[in-house]
Amino acid sequence: MPIATVDPATGRTLKTFEPMDAAAVEERIAKAHRTFREYRETDFATRAALLRAAADLLDKEREEIARTMTTEMGKTLAAARAEAAKCAKAMRWYADRAEGLLADEHPGPDDVEDSGAHRAVVRYRPLGVVLAVMPWNFPLWQVVRFAAPALMAGNTGLLKHASNVPQTALYLGDLFRRAGFPDGCFQTLLVGSGAVEGVVRDPRVAAATLTGSEGAGRAVAAAAGDEIKPTVLELGGSDPFVVMPSAADELDYAVSTAVTARVQNNGQSCIAAKRFIVHEDVYDTFTARFVAAMERLTVGDPMAETTDIGPLSTEQGRADVEELVQDAVSRGAQALCGAQRPASLPEGWFYEPTVLAGVTEEMRIHREEAFGPVATLYRVRDLDAAVALANDTPFGLSSNVWTRDEDEQRRFARDLDAGGVFFNGMTASHPALPFGGVKRSGYGRELSAQGIRAFCNVTTVWFGR
Structure with missing residues (x-):
């Protein structure tokens, strides 16, 4: 993929960039390594x-960078503004708390004595240069939720961003420089995916x-594993949104949340709810309201304040979604709404919000992640069936469950194969909460204390008597 800004609302290429050559990459790695030796002492x-x-x-420049994000990958301008604000909030969260999260830990005196020590301390020390390979769908947030804790821990960072958001990538590198971070603390590598393995294998990258994507995760993990270097991976998701009868009194709220959970970021979110698993007692009511709400959404110019859903980020991305929908329909699924390109928007990579019912195991969309505004509906008879279906996926990023029954809540919290279980609300990332998945959704955790410690050397310091 060329490194270029291509407006997904029109399909027009606005700006192209030459990838950095090997000498430029080497210069940045060397600078990051040198800077780490000094920055770690701050x-x-x-x-x-x-x-x-x-x-x-970032707060001051919110409108400018929001427009850049919308132009590059198609998220609505309102969503882009909210993303920029969230990033600034996360920066301040780590600025306020990092010292406490990485404070020395002191084992109990009995354990210290039993170890034969006079004193023992556990310390968190930075690892060094960390490479971040980031996607286009949340082009600021995905980077900041790594960069804020990594920089506060004393590491330096190299960013290889997605090739379709080069201006956002360059803005991020420039942002930290203008904020006063030492030269080399955080740098953008404007390179294609073919250059990533060489950077991972460089001995100066820790x-x-x-x-x-799962494929990209496998490639980076394989190279890092071969070099015996730690990694954190956050890959795809096919999150369930389960609705049980005990939520019947708040079905309208569940429906409105379900719509937002599915079409946030134009449906291009790993933690978007994608599979809607509804108990048969409330299935018909939920389905009617959900489909009606999806049909009311406005698809159009992402810069317009009245738009709910903008274009998908790339032409190939829309083609992938279309293939999944067409495969399902050809095998017997019913399209309750959408399932086509909007006729009123001949330019750009738009796709109508879609709800599919009657999805079965032989359909690709049952197993594969739909990265667009496409929801699949399932009817289940009881809690056991809901849990089994929710877990019937190779992914395990997060989950949403609507129930007011405490016994059901305990069961779902215990049995769902996911990195998060959100009751009576929508999955969201927050600096205070660990974020990550299981199975093919990856491993390790971002955010919270776990996120800042992920790239620290947990050092035992032992003093003999």
Whole structure:
């Protein structure tokens, strides 16, 4: 894929970039490595002041960078503004808390004595240069949720961003520089995917983190594993949205949340609810309201304040969604709405919000992630069937469950194969909560204490008597 800004609302190429050559990549790796040796010695107060300065700049430039994101990948302008605000909030969250999250830990005196020590301390020390391979769908947030904790821990970062958001990638590198971070603390590598393995294998790069496709995750994990370097992977998701009869009194709220959960970011979110598993007692009512709400959504210009769903990010992305829908329909699924390109929008990569019912195991969409505004509906007879169907996926990122029954809540929390279980609400990422998945959704955790410790050397310091 060329490194270029292509407006998904029109399909027109607006700006192209030459990828960095090997010498330019080498220069940036060397600089990141040199800078780490000095930056690691800075105190938390210094790092926090720098990160707060970056947050202030981001707040000041919110409208500008929001328009850049919308132009590059098609999210609505309102969603882009909210993403920028969320990033600034996360920066301040880590600036305020990093020192406490990485404070020395002191084992109990009995354990210290039993170990033969006079004193023992557990310390969190930065690893070094961390490579971040990031996707286009949340082009600011995905990067900041790595960069904020990594920089506060004392690491330096190299960003290989998706090739269709080059201007956002360059903005991020420039943002941290203008905030006052030392030269080399955070740099953008404007390179194609073919250059990633070489960077991962470079001995000066200590670790890698990737958010993206399963294939990309496998490639980075394989190279890093061969070099015995730690990685954090956040890959695909096919999150269930389960509705049980005990939620019948708040079905309208569940439906409105379900719509947002499915079409957020134009349906292009790993943690978007994709499979709607509804108990037979409330299935017909939920389905009628859900389909009606999906049909009311406005598809159109992502810059317009009244637009609910903009275009998909790439022409291939829309083709992939169309293939999944067509495969399902050809095998007997019913399209309750959508399932086509909007006739009123001949330019750009738009796709109508779609609801499919009657999905069965032989359909590709039952197993594969639909990265667009397409929901699949399932009817189940009881809790056991809901749990079994929710887990019948190779992914395990997060899940949404609507029930007011405490016994059911305990059962779902215990038995769902997912990195998160959200009751009576929509899955969302927050700096205070660990984020990540199981199975083919990846491993490791971002955000919270786990996220900042992911790229630290947990060091035992033992003092003999």
